[in-house]
Amino acid sequence: xxxxxxxxxLPNENDALPGRDERLAVSExxxxxxxxxxxxFPEGTELAMFGLGCFWGAEKTFWELDGVYATAVGYAAGxxxxxxxxxVCTGQTGHNEVVRVVxxxxxxxxxxxxxxxxxxxxxxxxxxxxxxxxTQYRSGVYTYNEDQARQAAASRDLYESxxxxxxxxxxxxxxxxxxxxxxAEDYHQQYLAKNPGGYCGHGGTGVACPIGLPxxx
Numbered sequence: 692x693x694x695x696x697x698x699x700x701l702p703n704e705n706d707a708l709p710g711r712d713e714r715l716a717v718s719e720x721x722x723x724x725x726x727x728x729x730x731x732f733p734e735g736t737e738l739a740m741f742g743l744g745c746f747w748g749a750e751k752t753f754w755e756l757d758g759v760y761a762t763a764v765g766y767a768a769g770x771x772x773x774x775x776x777x778x779v780c781t782g783q784t785g786h787n788e789v790v791r792v793v794x795x796x797x798x799x800x801x802x803x804x805x806x807x808x809x810x811x812x813x814x815x816x817x818x819x820x821x822x823x824x825x826t827q828y829r830s831g832v833y834t835y836n837e838d839q840a841r842q843a844a845a846s847r848d849l850y851e852s853x854x855x856x857x858x859x860x861x862x863x864x865x866x867x868x869x870x871x872x873x874x875a876e877d878y879h880q881q882y883l884a885k886n887p888g889g890y891c892g893h894g895g896t897g898v899a900c901p902i903g904l905p906x907x908x
Contacts, residue, residue: 698782758799
């Protein structure tokens with residue numbers, strides 16, 4: 692997952708690759724759970740979206756949580772329409788590697804997803820995570836409603852304070868309204884389940900985020 696092109700600045704619309712109208716083909720079901728990763732999803736489920744570095748390890752972080760119905764990896768928060776992995780790696784699409792999470796709020800709180808997000812990577816490292824360098828590895832929370840946006844901002848402020856006491860700098864995570872999600876190629880979906888010995892450059896700060904209480908009942 693290491694990109695040889697170390698793009699550290701996002702492109703503008705004039706510089707971005709044009710993309711295409713055709714969507715990338717993916718399997719309808721999750722390799723681990725067998726649940727759907729393509730809509731429609733079960734009634735009562737909700738969506739969340741996060742970027743926290745290489746999406747192989749990021750996806751596994753979320754599919755292992757009780758209450759998560761399904762996960763899928765893709766590209767978001769950029770310019771190019773229906774990009775390929777090779778295009779994203781050039782840094783000329785503006786997209787981030789993201790995980791879209793389908794979860795049941797009756798069994799797992801959005802705050803619990805935020806806790807997994809913050810603790811699963813270093814949100815102070817800008818356009819990189821570990822050895823993975825480039826705009827596609829930036830930290831991001833992409834929210835689907837005002838309540839998610841409020842919780843994301845509150846958790847960021849809370850965690851930043853705790854990180855500061857541990858000697859870390861300011862959080863660089865982008866908090867945006869959820870943009871269009873473009874599915875990544877099928878071989879990327881649930882990659883670490885298909886390839887148990889696959890690369891995973893994930894590593895958190897070791898600082899606990901004091902949010903994410905379990906749902907009562």
